[in-house]
Amino acid sequence: MKRIFIAVLALIGIIGLNTAFSADEKMLHENHHHEMNMMDTRTSLGLPAEMKQHQLSNMREHLEAIKSIIGLMSENKFENASKIAHTKLGLTPEAQKMCGMFGNENFKKLGFAFHKSGDDLGDALQAGNANKSLRALSKTMQYCVECHASYRQ
Numbered sequence: 717m718k719r720i721f722i723a724v725l726a727l728i729g730i731i732g733l734n735t736a737f738s739a740d741e742k743m744l745h746e747n748h749h750h751e752m753n754m755m756d757t758r759t760s761l762g763l764p765a766e767m768k769q770h771q772l773s774n775m776r777e778h779l780e781a782i783k784s785i786i787g788l789m790s791e792n793k794f795e796n797a798s799k800i801a802h803t804k805l806g807l808t809p810e811a812q813k814m815c816g817m818f819g820n821e822n823f824k825k826l827g828f829a830f831h832k833s834g835d836d837l838g839d840a841l842q843a844g845n846a847n848k849s850l851r852a853l854s855k856t857m858q859y860c861v862e863c864h865a866s867y868r869q
């Protein structure tokens with residue numbers, strides 16, 4: 717009886733140790749992963765300080781526009797959503813000017829394509845078709861994802 721008791725205790729001990737080790741190992745992997753993430757391998761645009769804040773505040777407006785469009789779509793207010801898409805995400809003269817200021821040609825191209833997709837989104841919303849609008853929104857947001865994966869300030 718005593719021997720069985722000791723054997724059970726030993727087994728519990730081994731299992732306990734094992735989980736402790738695997739927890740450490742998991743943390744090690746996470747730390748390693750974290751280190752990898754800390755290396756920013758994206759292309760820097762080399763923006764001067766005065767352009768940095770301007771770009772970031774523009775970006776926050778883009779995010780807000782996406783949020784508003786989704787909210788308005790959920791209330792079936794497609795016309796209002798269309799207006800936001802055209803004015804905040806579309807290729808307006810201001811957007812054209814802003815994107816034209818960048819020296820990086822590929823970044824510029826991505827920026828223009830993104831704003832064109834904003835106008836396509838505005839058109840889809842204007843037509844009032846939810847599925848088509850969501851597809852267009854997804855396409856526009858693909859540009860957000862793609863550009864952020866490639867470039868930093």
Ligand code: HEC
Nearest residue numbers: 772775776778779823826827830859860863864867868869
């Ligand atoms: C053509 C490139 C490009 C596109 C398209 C783009 N962004 Fe950005 N965005 C950037 C860059 C560059 C930064 C700065 C990132 C850095 O330096 O780490 C940025 C930063 C941001 C930030 C951080 C703002 C802050 O205050 O820190 C947000 C939010 C953002 N973008 C939202 C969006 C959203 C939403 C979209 C799409 C609707 C979008 N962006 C499309 C290039 C882009």
